[in-house]
Amino acid sequence: MNVTAHSAAPVDSAALESAAAETAPASPDLSRSISLWFGENARDLPWRRDGFSAWGTLVSEFMLQQTPVNRVIPRLSEWLERWPTPKDLASVPPGEAVRAWASLGYPRRALWLHAAAGQITERHGGIVPEDVDDLLALTGIGDYTARAVAAFAYGHRHPVVDTNTRRVIARAVTGQAEPAPPSRGRDLEAMSALLPAEPAAAAVFNAAIMELGAIVCTSRSPRCAVCPIQDACAWRAAGYPAYDGPKKAVQKKFEGSDRQVRGLIMAELRATHHPVTDAEIEGLWPDAVQRSRALAGLLADGLAVTTEPGMYALSQG
DNA sequence: AAAGCGTGGCC
DNA sequence: TGGCCAAGCTT
Structure with missing residues (x-):
C-alpha cells in the first residue's frame, strides 16, 4: 500500500525510511547526545515500564493527542484496568468509552478509540497491528500515532514526529526559534536524517528528542542552560533570533464559544x-x-x- | 486545506 | 487577567 494515499503530500515516506535506514544519521553526535541525556533524565512514565502492552501504548497515544501527560496518567490506568484488551473495549457501548474519557477533552477521541478497538478486533484478531499502514487505517490514527505505536510498542524503525520533535529540530538543526507550520514530508525527512540506523536505538531516539522538547527545549521558556546539545544548537549559535516565519493560527477564545x-x-x-x-x-x-x-x-x-x-x-x- | 474540536495549568 | 500552550486528527 502506498503511504501517500493517506495524504496529498508528494512524499513516499516508506521509501524515505528505507533509504535512511541504510545510512548513518546526518548528525550522529547530536542524536547520541540526546539519547544519552534521555538515558539519565527520562521521566518514569507508565508507558515506559517494561511489559507495557501495545494496546496500552495505543491508548496512551490517543489520550496524549493534545492532552498533557499529567492529566492522562490517572485516566490511562483506570482505562487499562477496565479494558485490558481491544476486545474488552469493543464489547461495550461507545458511550461507556466517552464517559470513562472524563474531562480529558476532545471526546471524539474516545469515540475514535472505541471504533479502532472494534477494527482491531475484527481485522487483526484483537492484536494491535504493527504495520504503519495498518495502523493508519484505524479510526483516529494519523501519521504521529501510527509511527509512535510501531516504534514504541514494536520497536520498528520509523521517524516519529510530534510537536516537540518539530520544535527541537527547528532550533537545533534549522536555527529558528519555532518550527514552520507542520509539513508531513519535510518533517519526516528531517527526522529521518537524524534517526540512528539500529531500530532499538531509533526507538530510543524518537522518545528522547520528544522528551527533550517536552522538558528542556520547551515552547515558552526553554532551559538552554541545562540543554545537553547547547554546544551543537544552531539556534544558540545564531544568537537566538526571534521567530520570523509565517504566523501561526491563533487559537480562538474558548470562553463563550x-x-x-x-x-x-x-x-x-x-x-x-x-x-x-x-x-x-x-x-x-x-x-x-x-x-x-x-x-x-x-x-x-x-x-x-x-x-x-x-x-x-x-x-x- | 483551513478550520473545528475540550480542558486546565501556567506566567 | 487572559492569552498561550499541550505526544493530533478529521473533514
Missing part, C-alpha cells in the same frame, strides 16, 4: 446515568441558538443520541 457549550452539555451527559431533558440542557447555557447548534453538532458527531423526543444520552451502542 460553541466548544464551551459542547463541553457543558457533554459534562452533563457524562454525569447522569439517565437521559437528559431539553429543559436541563436549557439551564446550561442562556443562548438558545448557540445551545441548539452545539447539541446538533454533538448528535451529528455521534457523541450524543436522542433516546426519545427531547431527551439525550451518551451513545448506547
Whole structure:
C-alpha cells in the first residue's frame, strides 16, 4: 500500500525510511547526545515500564493527542484496568468509552478509540497491528500515532514526529526559534536524517528528542542552560533570533464559544446515568441558538443520541 | 486545506 | 487577567 494515499503530500515516506535506514544519521553526535541525556533524565512514565502492552501504548497515544501527560496518567490506568484488551473495549457501548474519557477533552477521541478497538478486533484478531499502514487505517490514527505505536510498542524503525520533535529540530538543526507550520514530508525527512540506523536505538531516539522538547527545549521558556546539545544548537549559535516565519493560527477564545457549550452539555451527559431533558440542557447555557447548534453538532458527531423526543444520552451502542 | 474540536495549568 | 500552550486528527 502506498503511504501517500493517506495524504496529498508528494512524499513516499516508506521509501524515505528505507533509504535512511541504510545510512548513518546526518548528525550522529547530536542524536547520541540526546539519547544519552534521555538515558539519565527520562521521566518514569507508565508507558515506559517494561511489559507495557501495545494496546496500552495505543491508548496512551490517543489520550496524549493534545492532552498533557499529567492529566492522562490517572485516566490511562483506570482505562487499562477496565479494558485490558481491544476486545474488552469493543464489547461495550461507545458511550461507556466517552464517559470513562472524563474531562480529558476532545471526546471524539474516545469515540475514535472505541471504533479502532472494534477494527482491531475484527481485522487483526484483537492484536494491535504493527504495520504503519495498518495502523493508519484505524479510526483516529494519523501519521504521529501510527509511527509512535510501531516504534514504541514494536520497536520498528520509523521517524516519529510530534510537536516537540518539530520544535527541537527547528532550533537545533534549522536555527529558528519555532518550527514552520507542520509539513508531513519535510518533517519526516528531517527526522529521518537524524534517526540512528539500529531500530532499538531509533526507538530510543524518537522518545528522547520528544522528551527533550517536552522538558528542556520547551515552547515558552526553554532551559538552554541545562540543554545537553547547547554546544551543537544552531539556534544558540545564531544568537537566538526571534521567530520570523509565517504566523501561526491563533487559537480562538474558548470562553463563550460553541466548544464551551459542547463541553457543558457533554459534562452533563457524562454525569447522569439517565437521559437528559431539553429543559436541563436549557439551564446550561442562556443562548438558545448557540445551545441548539452545539447539541446538533454533538448528535451529528455521534457523541450524543436522542433516546426519545427531547431527551439525550451518551451513545448506547 | 483551513478550520473545528475540550480542558486546565501556567506566567 | 487572559492569552498561550499541550505526544493530533478529521473533514
